Amino acid sequence: MSLTERPPATSAPAKKLPVKQRYSLLTRDLDWEPSYVNRADLYPYTSYEGIVVHDWDGWEDPFRLTVDAYHKYQSEKDKRLYAVLDSFAQSQGHLTLSDASYLNSIKLFIQGVTPLEYAAHRHFAYLARYLEGPAPRFAALCQSIDELRHAQTQIHTISNYNKYYGGFHSWSKMHDRVWYLSVTKSLFDDAMSAGPFEFLVSISFSFEYLLTNLLFVPFMSGASFNGDMPTMSFGFSAQSDESRHMTLGLEAIKFLLEQDEANVPIIQGWIDKWFWRSYRMSALVAGMMDYMLPKPVMSWKEAFELYFEDQMLGGLFPDLAYYGITPPRHVQDAIAEKDKLSHEVYKILHNFSFAAAFTTSTPSDDHMAWLSAQYPDTFDRYYRPTWEKHRSVEAGGGRVFFQGLPQLCQVCQIPIAFTERDDPTRISFRHSEFRGETFHTCSDGCQWIFDREPEKYVQAWLPVHQIYQGNCGGPTVPDVLAWYGIQEGDNGEYAGSPDQQQWAEWHQPAKGGN
Amino acid sequence: MTEQTTLRPVGIDLQESEENRALIDAIKADNPELTVRHMPGLVKLQAAGQIVIKRETVEARLGRPWETGEFQLAIVSYAGNFSEWDDDQIIVRWKH
Numbered sequence: 001m002s003l004t005e006r007p008p009a010t011s012a013p014a015k016k017l018p019v020k021q022r023y024s025l026l027t028r029d030l031d032w033e034p035s036y037v038n039r040a041d042l043y044p045y046t047s048y049e050g051i052v053v054h055d056w057d058g059w060e061d062p063f064r065l066t067v068d069a070y071h072k073y074q075s076e077k078d079k080r081l082y083a084v085l086d087s088f089a090q091s092q093g094h095l096t097l098s099d100a101s102y103l104n105s106i107k108l109f110i111q112g113v114t115p116l117e118y119a120a121h122r123h124f125a126y127l128a129r130y131l132e133g134p135a136p137r138f139a140a141l142c143q144s145i146d147e148l149r150h151a152q153t154q155i156h157t158i159s160n161y162n163k164y165y166g167g168f169h170s171w172s173k174m175h176d177r178v179w180y181l182s183v184t185k186s187l188f189d190d191a192m193s194a195g196p197f198e199f200l201v202s203i204s205f206s207f208e209y210l211l212t213n214l215l216f217v218p219f220m221s222g223a224s225f226n227g228d229m230p231t232m233s234f235g236f237s238a239q240s241d242e243s244r245h246m247t248l249g250l251e252a253i254k255f256l257l258e259q260d261e262a263n264v265p266i267i268q269g270w271i272d273k274w275f276w277r278s279y280r281m282s283a284l285v286a287g288m289m290d291y292m293l294p295k296p297v298m299s300w301k302e303a304f305e306l307y308f309e310d311q312m313l314g315g316l317f318p319d320l321a322y323y324g325i326t327p328p329r330h331v332q333d334a335i336a337e338k339d340k341l342s343h344e345v346y347k348i349l350h351n352f353s354f355a356a357a358f359t360t361s362t363p364s365d366d367h368m369a370w371l372s373a374q375y376p377d378t379f380d381r382y383y384r385p386t387w388e389k390h391r392s393v394e395a396g397g398g399r400v401f402f403q404g405l406p407q408l409c410q411v412c413q414i415p416i417a418f419t420e421r422d423d424p425t426r427i428s429f430r431h432s433e434f435r436g437e438t439f440h441t442c443s444d445g446c447q448w449i450f451d452r453e454p455e456k457y458v459q460a461w462l463p464v465h466q467i468y469q470g471n472c473g474g475p476t477v478p479d480v481l482a483w484y485g486i487q488e489g490d491n492g493e494y495a496g497s498p499d500q501q502q503w504a505e506w507h508q509p510a511k512g513g514n
Numbered sequence: 515m516t517e518q519t520t521l522r523p524v525g526i527d528l529q530e531s532e533e534n535r536a537l538i539d540a541i542k543a544d545n546p547e548l549t550v551r552h553m554p555g556l557v558k559l560q561a562a563g564q565i566v567i568k569r570e571t572v573e574a575r576l577g578r579p580w581e582t583g584e585f586q587l588a589i590v591s592y593a594g595n596f597s598e599w600d601d602d603q604i605i606v607r608w609k610h
Contacts (some may be wrong), residue, residue: 019583019601062596063586073586080587213591217527217556220590224555232555236529239590247596254609297554311593315522315608319595322610 023064028057031134043132049195052260056133059255063139063244070142074149077237081153084233089160098226099294100165100503101494104358106158106231107167108288109219111357112184114154115175119188120203121147127196136255139248146241153237157230165499167357170485174357177472178484179463180284180349182413186460187281191274193456197256198270204249206274209316212242213307214282218289221297257323264324273452275328276445280412287345290371291363299374300342309335330445336421339375343383348417350390351402355477357486359494362390382424399493405464409442410457411449416442434458524594524606525560534588536575537567543575544568556590564607565594 017025034042046053087093097103124144131137162168175181191202207215220235222228256263286300298306317327346360353360363371368387372379393400406415420426430447431440434454441447450457466472473483481491489498526541528534530552538557542548545565551558559565572580582604598605 019599062599064599069583073583076587213527217591221554221556236555236590240529240586240588243589243592244586246592250595310523311525315524315593318520318522319608319610 019064022066022069023061026066026068027061027064027138028134039132043130045130045196046132049197050266051197051256051263053132053256054259056136058258059133059135060251061135061139062247062251065138065142065244070145074145074241077240078149078153081233081237082156085157085160085230088230093227093229094161094164095506096227100499101292101359101361102226102228102294103161103165103167103499104360104494105219105222105288105292106161106228107171107358108284108292109231110154110158110168111171111174111178112181112284113215114151114158115172116184116188117147117151117154119192121145121151123192123199123203127199130196136248136252139244139251143241143245143248146238146245150234150238150241153234157234160230164502166487166497167359167490167499169487170357173485177463178355178357178486179352179408179413180356182461182463183281183284186413187277190277190456197266200249200252200256201267201270202274202277204245205253206249206271207278208242209246209249210275210312211278211282211308212246213311214303215285216242217307218285218298218300218303222289222293225295225297226293253320254323257320257325261324268325269452271325272329273449276330276334276443276449277412279334280414280443280446283341283345283414286342287349290342290374291346291349291360291367296367296370299371301338301374304334304338329448330443333421333443333445337418339378340382340419340424343371343375343379344418345414347383347386348406348415351400352406352415354401354492355481355484355486357484357490359490359492359497359499361494362387362394378424394495401492405467407440408462408464409446410439410460410462411441411446413460413462414442416440418442520608520610521562522608523560523562524565524592524608525558526565526592526594526606527556527558527590528588529590530555530557531588533576536577537572537585537588540571540575541565541567544571564597564605566606567604569602 016022033039040047121144124140124147128137128141128144131140158168175185188203191199191207194202216235216239220232220239223231223235253267256267286304289298289300289303290296313327313331317325349356349358350360350362368379368384372384375383390400406417408414409416416427416429418428420428428443429440430442430444431438432447432450432454433439435458437458439450439454439458441450463472467480473479494500528538534557538550538559541559542550544567545559545561547561548565549560551560567582567585569580569582582599582601585604592606594606595609596604597607597609
């Protein structure tokens with residue numbers, strides 16, 4: 001360009017291209033056909049699962065994200081979040097929580113969920129390399145960076161609590177070793193060891209689209225209601241990315257279903273499997289929502305009805321029926337147990353918290369009144385009597401913990417303590433034979449998953465079996481707790497715990513001074 | 515605009531914040547049938563069939579230019595399908 005052709009300095013800056021055109025130029029157009037390597041060598045993992053794709057350009061990304069837009073919005077999200085974190089730490093915000101016992105739910109979060117964010121970061125980076133179309137590759141790349149941001153912001157946020165409270169110090173090690181955390185870890189390991197398309201259906205669709213609201217929104221509303229501003233802020237910051245991840249899950253499934261009819265039964269099988277896997281893991285959230293929040297927000301049952309039954313069964317599945325997809329197998333079992341799930345799970349946590357990196361306690365009178373109102377058909381009849389018995393033992397200075405190790409489900413790895421669909425007094429217990437050995441599962445859903453891929457699930461790292469095999473630090477409870485990284489006071493009963501005592505001390509009226 | 519195919523409910527959850535108040539007002543104005551539920555920290559919007567968000571309405575209420583991409587900063591979750599997301603509007607509805 002010569003000097004004379006330069007536009008006058010006063011001209012307006014060039015108008016930005018419309019978003020559709022920008023997306024087409026900056027994202028879709030950056031793909032190229034390989035010239036000196038075979039396509040099959042470049043993308044070696046997209047054929048062995050039996051999924052047929054005719055045209056990768058059929059993939060839509062409604063967000064039409066480009067690199068510049070992605071960075072602009074993400075940096076704005078981080079700025080807003082870190083402003084909250086700083087002010088909370090500077091103002092001793094932890095003292096304004098509803099109660100120190102609230103933090104048990106956040107301990108469960110950093111031990112059980114944050115490491116999954118990191119795992120997701122790793123696996124989406126893999127998809128960003130190996131999916132064949134530029135649209136899903138770029139969406140996976142953004143999600144990979146998002147997941148790393150989530151892991152980092154959660155660690156930063158929660159590290160502030162680690163200065164004052166127990167149970168936050170060794171979450172990464174615990175995630176790899178502790179019994180209740182193997183529930184979340186094994187689910188992600190299951191997904192990551194599947195092929196790329198099954199991973200999309202498992203994590204992006206079943207986990208992110210179907211159930212993410214049940215997993216995250218209750219945590220975040222619970223945080224808001226219990227004075228935990230930083231957790232609420234990282235949660236909502238992460239959830240704003242989550243909407244994009246949900247979209248990736250939904251687009252993935254629609255794309256695969258539209259590509260070839262042969263994909264339909266494969267996808268249906270994955271939906272059936274991953275709905276139940278993700279739902280079983282969400283049982284931990286059910287226990288947290290109903291029992292671990294000093295100020296509960298919404299019962300598990302209500303959240304399940306609102307976010308799953310209304311939105312997914314009422315909204316999404318009729319949409320997928322167009323492709324021949326039916327609601328997940330065993331979904332009726334999940335609906336049937338919504339009145340008992342949280343109670344059964346929290347009973348497990350309450351019985352075994354001597355071996356956990358959080359504390360538990362018997363619900364107070366007010367809390368039981370709330371539970372009774374939320375669960376009019378079951379709470380007073382089946383669960384209140386148990387809590388009252390705990391109460392009377394505790395009034396005499398005792399505390400009941402279960403002595404011994406529970407049988408774990410070979411698939412979901414939760415102790416086998418769920419009950420039969422139509423009988424809340426009978427434990428549900430299934431067994432399957434494989435290569436001359438017996439394997440136990442907790443439900444028809446988990447048994448069906450085991451029987452579908454027994455070669456995979458016989459390899460499960462079951463924490464109880466590992467203790468008995470001598471792989472967890474030694475034969476006694478203190479040996480195992482030391483190997484878990486659990487320190488005295490992280491575990492057991494909340495009343496009288498270091499967290500509770502310090503909290504009481506910090507909230508005593510000032511005794512003078514200057 | 516394409517025909518509305520179904521009246522099944524769609525929903526959008528937004529963070530409850532000062533800035534999002536104008537956005538929520540705009541969505542209410544453009545979707546008269548909207549139900550609004552306040553939960554700790556967030557606002558849950560639901561409607562039968564579809565929810566539409568129009569840039570012009572949001573800008574009028576915010577009193578400044580607003581890009582539809584900024585909606586990414588406000589959203590917590592949704593139920594439905596983004597059937598349109600361009601410079602002027604965002605539409606959430608089911609596909610079939």
